[in-house]
Amino acid sequence: MGEKKPMIAHAKPLPEGGFAVHSLEEHLQEVGSLAKRFASTFGNGDWGEAAGILHDLGKYKGDFQEYIRRVTGYERDEAEEGGSGKVDHTAAGAIHSVDRMGGMGRILAYMIAGHHSGLPDWQKEEASGRGLQERLSEVRHLAQAMEGNPPRVVMDHPVPISLPCGGRIDPEQCHLWIRMIFSCLVDADFLDTEAFMDPEQAGHRSQPSDLEALRARYDAYMIRKQSGAPDTPVNRLRRQILEDCRSGAEKEPGFFSLTVPTGGGKTLASMGFALDHAIRFGKRRIVVAIPYTSIIEQTAEVLREVFGDEAVLEHHSNLDPDRETVRSKLATENWDAPIVVTTNVQLFESLFAARTSSCRKLHNVTDSVVILDEAQMLPSEFLKPILSVLRGLVDLFGVSVVLCTATQPALVGRIGGGRLQNKESFEGIPVGKVRELMRSPDDLSRALSRVRLERHSKGDAPCSWGEIAGELAALDQVLCIVNTRKDCRELHGLLPEGTVHLSALMCGEHRSEVVARIKNDLKAERPIRVVSTQLVEAGVDLDFPVVYRALAGLDSIAQAAGRCNREGRRSTGRVVVFTPPKSAPPGLLRKGEAATKEFMRLAPELALSLSPESFRKYFELYFAKLNGFDAKGILPCLNTDAARFQIQFRSAAQRFQLIENAQKSIVVWYRHGKIDSRRLLEDLAQFGPTRRIMRRLQRCTVNVPERAWKELVEQGAIEELLGNDKKPLGLWAQCVPDLYEETFGLRLEGPAFRGDEFIC
Numbered sequence: 001m002g003e004k005k006p007m008i009a010h011a012k013p014l015p016e017g018g019f020a021v022h023s024l025e026e027h028l029q030e031v032g033s034l035a036k037r038f039a040s041t042f043g044n045g046d047w048g049e050a051a052g053i054l055h056d057l058g059k060y061k062g063d064f065q066e067y068i069r070r071v072t073g074y075e076r077d078e079a080e081e082g083g084s085g086k087v088d089h090t091a092a093g094a095i096h097s098v099d100r101m102g103g104m105g106r107i108l109a110y111m112i113a114g115h116h117s118g119l120p121d122w123q124k125e126e127a128s129g130r131g132l133q134e135r136l137s138e139v140r141h142l143a144q145a146m147e148g149n150p151p152r153v154v155m156d157h158p159v160p161i162s163l164p165c166g167g168r169i170d171p172e173q174c175h176l177w178i179r180m181i182f183s184c185l186v187d188a189d190f191l192d193t194e195a196f197m198d199p200e201q202a203g204h205r206s207q208p209s210d211l212e213a214l215r216a217r218y219d220a221y222m223i224r225k226q227s228g229a230p231d232t233p234v235n236r237l238r239r240q241i242l243e244d245c246r247s248g249a250e251k252e253p254g255f256f257s258l259t260v261p262t263g264g265g266k267t268l269a270s271m272g273f274a275l276d277h278a279i280r281f282g283k284r285r286i287v288v289a290i291p292y293t294s295i296i297e298q299t300a301e302v303l304r305e306v307f308g309d310e311a312v313l314e315h316h317s318n319l320d321p322d323r324e325t326v327r328s329k330l331a332t333e334n335w336d337a338p339i340v341v342t343t344n345v346q347l348f349e350s351l352f353a354a355r356t357s358s359c360r361k362l363h364n365v366t367d368s369v370v371i372l373d374e375a376q377m378l379p380s381e382f383l384k385p386i387l388s389v390l391r392g393l394v395d396l397f398g399v400s401v402v403l404c405t406a407t408q409p410a411l412v413g414r415i416g417g418g419r420l421q422n423k424e425s426f427e428g429i430p431v432g433k434v435r436e437l438m439r440s441p442d443d444l445s446r447a448l449s450r451v452r453l454e455r456h457s458k459g460d461a462p463c464s465w466g467e468i469a470g471e472l473a474a475l476d477q478v479l480c481i482v483n484t485r486k487d488c489r490e491l492h493g494l495l496p497e498g499t500v501h502l503s504a505l506m507c508g509e510h511r512s513e514v515v516a517r518i519k520n521d522l523k524a525e526r527p528i529r530v531v532s533t534q535l536v537e538a539g540v541d542l543d544f545p546v547v548y549r550a551l552a553g554l555d556s557i558a559q560a561a562g563r564c565n566r567e568g569r570r571s572t573g574r575v576v577v578f579t580p581p582k583s584a585p586p587g588l589l590r591k592g593e594a595a596t597k598e599f600m601r602l603a604p605e606l607a608l609s610l611s612p613e614s615f616r617k618y619f620e621l622y623f624a625k626l627n628g629f630d631a632k633g634i635l636p637c638l639n640t641d642a643a644r645f646q647i648q649f650r651s652a653a654q655r656f657q658l659i660e661n662a663q664k665s666i667v668v669w670y671r672h673g674k675i676d677s678r679r680l681l682e683d684l685a686q687f688g689p690t691r692r693i694m695r696r697l698q699r700c701t702v703n704v705p706e707r708a709w710k711e712l713v714e715q716g717a718i719e720e721l722l723g724n725d726k727k728p729l730g731l732w733a734q735c736v737p738d739l740y741e742e743t744f745g746l747r748l749e750g751p752a753f754r755g756d757e758f759i760c
Contacts, residue, residue: 034188058089060148119649249276262562313337456578469494502532506745553592
């Protein structure tokens, strides 16, 4: 009888010849130990360990051992060349868990069955692959694994018994609890495999963070910043805001609000709270989630100046390749960094994700401080599942959440309902659970008020673009913000030569260059008139003496006011709200406009005050106009039979997409500074899609609706890009002159351009 072959998890050739072998039992024990450590942060280490021990039970199957030896070259039988493809090794552990634990075993079964392909649905749905219920019926996988004689330490591993914090499995939060343990398993599996396969890369991963050291850097930075700032009323108020934030850090973990008018220094003040609070209560990291990448880039730049490049992980799609290091690239995989700056899309889609790559980071969100910047921009059609998962993070996973905004939405207590019986309403954050960090937001709002908000002399009556153009032309420095790109171009065409246009039809690099010129003209007190879509309301620190704003939601009007007299250099700035010739486009924008119009009719003085109370009242009116807060039916997928662990993970993930895939990206011809998109396109054709080339090309892209993209394809104005292997890359680029203009950006003039639907 031949010698029994060892059971292996991984194998790799050595430079000097021969092979290194990763023992299967050793891999299971190491993953179990690491997953236990991760899950212990929220009190469920036994579940993490059990998932790790059992996740690769199927690798004891004979056909898997033959497969791994063949594909790695560890053993090669010439007669078997070109043999069968991958072998299912994930079902056996799932089936064994249910056999031992009954219904509770499904908790482990979801994780084990999905540790490569992602968390499955319980029941198969269209385009979601096989459901867990179906896979658990394939008992042959466990029988085949048993033929490999798994050791008793694996088969008889103790059954996990811990429950989520609070001692019960809440049907509403069950999906989040399972997803968190799944995150621990997936990250542990990746890290242990990486340590064997690529120890050099594993060595680049972050070392344990020292928040005390980061706070020392922060304190030193703030001392320098405040000592160099002039002693103005605005700067005195910013110091008061910082003091309130830092004193509020002593409050018990949970929900907080930070209600500070635009220009009050929220970014640095909230970071002071987060550092003090994290150190006081043993939190592990700080996550800052922001609606737009344009604000992220600005925020991350400020935080890097304070803490240094290594401490700040910037995770979104528009990264600067010149700033990335091996460690930062690795940290984006699992957010293993002390300070993470990311998008709402990245954070919340991960919290509802099924894919392993998206879920992997989640366990590093536990025991953290999460700052939701511009909290009023949480998408209302997803508000019910978002607030549900935030409650879960706070109640079960030791997270403190800061709702940070100048226009605090009404997220506490009963939300929605309205006057009609069929209007949906739901319970948001429980009353009394959100603690405000400012001593008196109302007093602060009055003290930081630097503008006078006024209705146009025509009141509710629509103004023509000609009338507005005449008023703007009479002013030397003025910004006018409108609701659509079409309005922006139409108004711009009526204004004097030299008027600046801003919209998202301009690529990111182009917009940055134009904004820099605007700031220079404002600083030099040169005449400057700007017409912009609402993109200028977020993350663009402009300081105009006069701002005109087309009627919109009150939160948008407040953001526009934040571009007026921002630094308080004048006694007061002037913000004029006018009714444009046409209403805002249908949907949420129009509902916001209607809520503002109703509010200004019911309580004009309160509406124009831009006080915290005005925003509470506005959001009550706005939410009452909405038909629902879970438009895609996400929570029913996750709450259905949760007590029996029958959860549709994959279906919910497919539905939870904050950005619909109806937009297409086009690389345009633009050149400025180090960026030359045509040269980059030539490099792409020659060298293929390197990370550096693709990241730089992102700065030269414009997103358009699919129908406009189709028209440009039919016109032959854009073409699909090919790599150096001549294979399509799924990205399209300008290929004719005059498609992109210095003033307006991408030209969209065909019948597919309807205007009203083009917002930014």
